[in-house]
Structures are given as C-alpha cells and as structure tokens.
Amino acid sequence: MMWYTECGKDGDVVLSSRVRLARNLKGIPFPARADEKQQEEVLTRCKNAVLESGSTLADTVKYIDLSVMQDYEKQAIAERHLISPQMMDSRIKRGLLLSDDNRLSILLNEEDHIRIQAMAAGFDLDACFSLADRVDDLIEESVEYAFDEQIGYLTCCPTNAGTGMRASVMVHLPGLTISGTINQMIDSLSQLGVTVRGLFGEGSKATGYLYQISNQLTLGAAEEDILEKFKQIVESVIGKEREMRTRLYNTDKYKLEDRLMRSYGILSHAVLLSSEEAMKRLSDVRMGIELGIIKNIKLEQLNEVTYEILPANIMLKYNLPDANERDLKRAEIVRERMCS
Amino acid sequence: MKCQKCHEREATSHITQIINGKKQEMHLCTQCAAESPEFQEMKAGLDFGIGGFLGGIFGGKPKTLAGETTLQNNACPVCGMLFEDFLNDGRLGCGDCYSTFRNRLERPLRQIHGTCEHVGKVPSRMGGALKRDRKLAKLESELNAAVLKQEFEKAAELRDKIKELKDKDDKEA
Numbered sequence: 001m002m003w004y005t006e007c008g009k010d011g012d013v014v015l016s017s018r019v020r021l022a023r024n025l026k027g028i029p030f031p032a033r034a035d036e037k038q039q040e041e042v043l044t045r046c047k048n049a050v051l052e053s054g055s056t057l058a059d060t061v062k063y064i065d066l067s068v069m070q071d072y073e074k075q076a077i078a079e080r081h082l083i084s085p086q087m088m089d090s091r092i093k094r095g096l097l098l099s100d101d102n103r104l105s106i107l108l109n110e111e112d113h114i115r116i117q118a119m120a121a122g123f124d125l126d127a128c129f130s131l132a133d134r135v136d137d138l139i140e141e142s143v144e145y146a147f148d149e150q151i152g153y154l155t156c157c158p159t160n161a162g163t164g165m166r167a168s169v170m171v172h173l174p175g176l177t178i179s180g181t182i183n184q185m186i187d188s189l190s191q192l193g194v195t196v197r198g199l200f201g202e203g204s205k206a207t208g209y210l211y212q213i214s215n216q217l218t219l220g221a222a223e224e225d226i227l228e229k230f231k232q233i234v235e236s237v238i239g240k241e242r243e244m245r246t247r248l249y250n251t252d253k254y255k256l257e258d259r260l261m262r263s264y265g266i267l268s269h270a271v272l273l274s275s276e277e278a279m280k281r282l283s284d285v286r287m288g289i290e291l292g293i294i295k296n297i298k299l300e301q302l303n304e305v306t307y308e309i310l311p312a313n314i315m316l317k318y319n320l321p322d323a324n325e326r327d328l329k330r331a332e333i334v335r336e337r338m339c340s
Numbered sequence: 341m342k343c344q345k346c347h348e349r350e351a352t353s354h355i356t357q358i359i360n361g362k363k364q365e366m367h368l369c370t371q372c373a374a375e376s377p378e379f380q381e382m383k384a385g386l387d388f389g390i391g392g393f394l395g396g397i398f399g400g401k402p403k404t405l406a407g408e409t410t411l412q413n414n415a416c417p418v419c420g421m422l423f424e425d426f427l428n429d430g431r432l433g434c435g436d437c438y439s440t441f442r443n444r445l446e447r448p449l450r451q452i453h454g455t456c457e458h459v460g461k462v463p464s465r466m467g468g469a470l471k472r473d474r475k476l477a478k479l480e481s482e483l484n485a486a487v488l489k490q491e492f493e494k495a496a497e498l499r500d501k502i503k504e505l506k507d508k509d510d511k512e513a
Contacts, residue, residue, distance in 0.1 A: 223460045
C-alpha cells in the first residue's frame, strides 16, 4: 500500500504529511536561466549522486525522465502529489527520482535544481524530515550545494532561502468549513507564518474540504524548531476540527446524518460522477466514517478511491480521453468501492 | 453550468465577445479560462505570481552604492541577471546572485522572514568550524532556556556538552 492510501496517526483529520527541501548546485544557473546543456548536467549529476551512491536507498529509487512522458501521464503523477504542477511544463528538461514506495520523490530542475520531498501517511512530519535530511546528506556527498554562510541554502525564490524547508500537511476540515470558522483560522494562521489553501479547488474554497497547511518562513530558525512550531499549530487545528465536528453533530444530529448518508447513497448508486461531485460526496462519506456513522467502509479504502478517480489517473488506467466516458467510469469505480 | 472546454468543472468565468456585430458567449472554469487566449490577452503585462508582489517589497528606490555607476553594469557574473529582472519576477538566476545583489537583497529578506541570518543545517563539506560554531550557539541557547525554566539537571548536561565541544576545539587548534 502506498502512503497516500494508508491511514496514519490522526488519520481522521490529517491525510498525509510532507517535508520538502530545496537545494541548488553551486555555480550553475537555476533551471529557468540555465541553458539546455546545464540543465542536462544537473540531471546527470543529481541522478548519479543518488543512484551511484552505493547506499541502500539507491536500490529502491528509480529515475524517470519527464521529457519523454505524455502530459496526462505527468498529470497523473501530479494528482498523487509526487510532482508539482510546475513540473508539467516541458520547456525545461526535468527529471524525477522516485522511491518504490513513493515516500520519497526528488524533483530535478523544478524551480530549483533539487527538491527533495519526503511523504508519509497521517500526521508524521518527523519521519518525513528524517528521510529528507538523510537524502540531503547523501546527495551532498557528491555535489556541492549553493550555500551562503549568512543566508543559508540559496534558492531561486528568496521566500525559500535559508533552510529551504517547507513542511506541509494535507487535512480534511469539514467541521471548520461547514461552521464557517475556517476563514478566521486562515487569517490567524497567516499571521503566524502558516499558509492554508484549498487542495482541489481555488483559493480558500476547497473542494471536498481538503486543505494543505504549510509553513512560510524558511530563514532564521533551525529546521527542528520550524518543525516543532509548525507541529504545534497543526495539533491545535486538529483539536479544533474534532471539537467542531462534535458540536455540529450534537447541534443537529439528524440533519448532519441525513446529509452524510445521502452522499453515501449517491456514491453507491450514481451512474455518472464528475470529479468535483465525487470529491464533495467522498468528503461527506469521509466525515461519516470519522464520526462513526458509516461503519462498513474504512478510511484506507476511501483514500484509495479518492486518488483512483482523479481525471488523469482514470485516463492513464483506462485510456478514456472523453470527460463523459470518464464520468461513467468514475461512477462505476466508486459504486464498486462503496458496496464492497 | 459546466465549463465548455473541459466539461468537468463548474464554469465560473463568463465571457461575452462581440465580433463584427455577432455576439459570442463563453462559459469556462477558472482553470480553462486561465489558459484561454482572451484571458491571456487581458492579463498580459500584469504579474499575479509571487514576483508581481515581491517587486513591490524589493523595489522601492534602488540605492546606488559606491563603485556602482549604473545598474546595468551590475549584472550577475555567473548568470547575467540584472536586479531589474529580479524585480520583475521575484526570482533569482543563480546562487551567485545572492552575493552580487547582497546589499539590495538583505532588506527584502528581512521583510519576508524577519531576519536574514540562517541558523539551520550546514552542508557537511562547509567545513567543521562553521558547523561547530552553530552547534555551540544552539547548545548555549538551550542552556539559557533550561536555566530560565530552572531545569538544572538539563542545564548541567548542556554545560558539560559545551565544555566538551570547546575543549575539542582547543585541542585541534
């Protein structure tokens, strides 16, 4: 099972955790300003730094050349959050080092030469950091990083300079969203250097109540301290979300139950499902499972189907370029999962 | 209403065009609208990415420093970037840009992060000295915190660690 389908610690609120380190090679322009030869050089040097390191990690990592992939294939990887949407742009030569369990993905020539991403199910930023940190040491054994004694690791965008570290969690916040408290929370967190954004929607209007929370400041504090502060903030978000769910449930139990069960009914019987509707309904079912109202489906099953039905993933698996045909297929997959 | 292009997402952008007296309507979702030529044209020259806003912070009146006759002469020797390019898109061209434009980057870095002193990880090949200094500073701040919290056992442990580290330095020197 991949990390994105597992249900980890605090899995009723936190779907997954990620730590990303941005690094660049010394003396070579950042990808957007590098010429083709320099871009190639970055790919080769980074690829070799990992694959020929002789470490145990090397055996579990594969190199993927993104320039030979179709757009929908790249999109499918992006939907699973293994690459950023920016990696889709084929004007720059890009590559990806991906571990077999998908917990580690190293993006080459994104905005920076190297972006080490470590991911885990549930709320487990420590595991992510320790993996990313280890990989960082490994790469550094054979390449020299752009580093400044005062400023730290040098990155293409100065908002990443210093540690180059961005920690993030993907969270399900139906309680805070339905109760309308989310916007106030987003404002407060931004003052603490933490950003909240909708995951499958635009701005703060998140489809399926899924959000990504991440730290903004990367300079002036040690990695461990940034992580510690961020973890405390996420913990308080988890607490507030749980409290809000309980309050919603206690205020109007039958209304909430009705809403969640209706979504469950639709997912179990619908013939056509757009990805947007599926996301919304799955979120309701997720909340139903989390509140113990829906008992015969596990969160792991739900996580699996959530990724399985994203447009490019359906396209990749069933070769359906037509959106209407995908809606039909999507409903079929969801029906099967809901009834099994 | 569904988007006319992807047929998947809700249409949120509605465009009415009148070309040669013929009215034409388009209903697109935000994503498809962003890619449509009509909208591309509309937002041309306006940068809504991070650069569009960083320019505001970083811009101000560029200070001309001693020995720096014109800004044009101040291109980064490694990647050829000018500070003006950076003001346009908020991105630097290479690691060396940080030293080329150090004087002008310091203030904005402080505005973003509140500081421009990195205290985190140091690449191991940066040599032991810098690493040791950082470690020492970290231990000392932990020691102060422990003393403030009156955790004297922990403080004693930290004091020993600091001493050990300093002794090792002296021996090597």
